[in-house]
Amino acid sequence: MEYRVNRAAKVFCYAVFILWCMIVILSLAWILLTSFKTNKELYQEIWKLPGSFNLDNYKKIWSLYDLSAFFLNSILVVPINVILILVLSVPAAFVLTRAEFRLRGFILSFFIFGMGIPVIIALFPTYFLLSDLHLLDSLTGLSFVYIATSLSFSIFMLHGFFGSYPVELDEAATIDGCTPFQSFMKVVLPLSTTGIITVTIFNFIGIWNEYMLALIFIRDETKRLLSVGIYALQASMQYTGDWVTLFAGVVLALLPLIVFFIFMADRIMDGLTVGAVKG
């Protein structure tokens, strides 16, 4: 859907977007180009193009970090977590938004309450809990923590999306003879695609980048997540002032997210079309 506006206004809109996007692209380009520099080049002329595109920084990372193994762990753990978060939060958000029962407001507030608590304050008790459950040093335990800490935000977000389409749709489904569960599956879910995708993206990025809990709860090197690898890389390169390798690491960490994001951006467009047809 778009407004019909005159040419000058259109040009202006494009200009603003292009300008802003240029700033974003330039900053990414700077990070990318710097990752091909040597530290000396960086220190001598921060804004200059690299003299040559050498891949030494990438080779260094490749030899120092087992990033491909970390990547495999992340690519497995993160989607499973995100799916489980959806499986738990979508139904919960649905009844919290579109059902009437006692304690509804209280439970909703109870979930929102969790968003106010800084996760770091739960660090020690979570450690003791996982230790008691023999879930330390296990990705299962870490996943439970990720899922639990993501539920608040996801339910809250979905609550906003579920709340914003008309009640009549539910009613129509009811008249068609759907059970509540069927109308949830057939009416509500398809209509909420954008909301669900938005929540998926945010959870994916959030868990993909989380490193503090992963660092503390997982000791075994074979179970390390990519975020922890990238964090270690950043910390050690920052400590030695090896900025160019740090930027190479940032680029490597960004690539899968950008690929994911481009893929999901397409899904969003799909979601839009579905919404438009049904709406």
Added chain:
Amino acid sequence: MSNSFKRNKKLALPFLLPSLVVYILFFIYPAVSGLFYSFFDYKGFTRDKTFVGISNFTEALSDKIFWGALLVNLKIMFFGGLFIFLLAFAFLIMYQCIAHFKSTFRALLFLPNIISPVAICILWGFVFNQNFGLLNNLLTSFGLEKLIVAWLAPEYIMVSLIFVIVWTYVGFYFVILVSGVSKIPDSVYESALLEGASPVQAFFKITIPMIWDVFTVAVVYWLISSLKMFELPFSFTGFKPRMEIWNIPIYIYMLGFGRNDAIYRIGYAAAIAVLLSIIVMIFVQISRKLMTRESIEY
């Protein structure tokens, strides 16, 4: 309340129970026990805790650094939020005026959100540098030498920090608002535009009311995430945050878990975390009260 809402009641228990169990066991239970430390003197290296009643709380209320950190939080929340939402809405109107490259623009606007905050901070640290920074070079080439300052000096650092926060997060809120707009049926707009409404009128008469719920979600999410913001301000001044930009999460970290000159007062850190949670809840409740309205008619 509608009938379907009553009928959905059956679903409440099976739909809620799994979430509640996981949420309570793996988050609320440890978080609440963590917050309980606020009544103790606790260093964290043994399980020994000394009960101190509410003295951690009374101490926090007379702690200058706590109030300073809260002020930093509020500045980020208010000014950052103001600019983020003004910009996000401006982008939204413009987004509806263009036909091409929409998903590219949206993706690029969102992109800073997925770059590591450490990298963002190093980049902007170089941009804002007094001597070799890009910004001051730019000002010089436009003949605006008068405006040249040390952008990361104590007087200006909040301005720079808020700028970087806005730059980073505006795309996030823009994407949320776009996903709200996307579910408005085209027919609604078309009839309005046929009646001769300008984009700005259509924006206020249709877009805003139609995405109000999503907007509420975005505002509440901003309130919470701005009050809890940690990584970006933490990395903003190098390997150790300068005190001018200590916000409450940074202060909590410094008190309980920091390094180099760590304090190891987990009990006190927990007391401040309790206060932070209360502050967050107050803002969330106020904004939800202010922003709730009757459901919309299509």
Added chain:
Amino acid sequence: MKRRLCFVLLTVFMVIFSFQVFAGGSGESDENALEFWCYWDKGHPNDLWMRQIIADFEKETGIKVNYSNPGANILLSVAPAISDGKAPDLIDGHCIEMIASLGNDGLLLPVEDLYKGSTWDGSGVFEDQFIDGTTTQGMYDGQRWFVPYCAHTSCFHYNKAEFEKRGWEIPETWDEFIAMCDELVAEGVAPIGLDNTPLYNAYWFYWFMERICGTGAFWELATDPTGAAWDNPDVLKAAQMVSDVSKYFISGWQGNVWPAGQIAWAQGQAIFHLDGSYIANELFDKVDEDFQFGAFPFPAIEGGKGDPASKEVSVMGFSIPKDAKHPDLAKKFIQFALQPKYQIALMETYYPTTFVGLEDEIPDYIKDVYAIITSDGPVHMMYDGLQSLGEWWSTVFYPVDNDLIYGNITPEEFVSRLKADTVAYLNK
């Protein structure tokens, strides 16, 4: 159809892989292995150094080492583990951080027997290998619990080429130093380059206190509940000197976010840089070929009561938690790791050694620093050890110190505010 097949295959793969990855909770596979948690993040040059030592150790002794890298936030990982009775056998890091976290509560194992025992090759006494004053910083109940593997100091760094150009000698006194600064100002070059961070800003007052009032005076300021220590006119003099020296800082230094100030210094935009001896490690691959790292100790101050030969030594090294399951293995490993060949290997990345008698092996970049660390004279800790009083240090001292160095308050206000704040803090 094809898509469905792909989907099924993918699911099967993920399920199988999941079992492998999610299979949890083991970790304690080898009961007889040495559990070592390292301060250095994975990939740091010192992590690689440590991995080499471990590989050699495993080969030579047949003892397995479970090595992991919690990294610079190591104590955040150690704290819950120790509380939970799952202490690692060996940890490492900055001595001052260990003092504040575990050492002062007696949670680290005394290692006097290790010090009194022999070196790994049996040719001498273990403790004789170390530079004086590097082994005694971590003490509890009269016993040492810390074994250093690296010793740092803070001092002025400079590019020797800049001195040669001007025919300068190393300044012995503060007046000589200031005269050089004035010359530079006249020349149009910034004398002192620095980054604005509380940790570095605190160097100035600390060093002035050290030279004017002597070791221990700064510590007394922080721990005197009556506040009378602040009334000493020499304290005001130290504050006055902080205020005075700040006019020689590179312009816009308040806006320098680390490493911007370092970069400016390395590029020759400023001549002096007061910083820790790790500067060569941070900059060795970034400076021009003709850049020659030089260092000189903080100059003496006329009329100062402090010993002008007093040197700062801060150490990094190993400790064994009291509840470690394999303390003997840990001691064995420490004995193994502290051999001269590994100290020489450490210096490849320009971290100064903690051993005596390695003069011939020192790389040029850290020769001056090593000379300061091994010079005759009493030893004092970085910031007089005040980092171990973390709360006073970062919540009482830092804010006022920053105000002084920014020029927001006068030296008199600095003294009166810190006196009042310290008294209030200590009587809380």
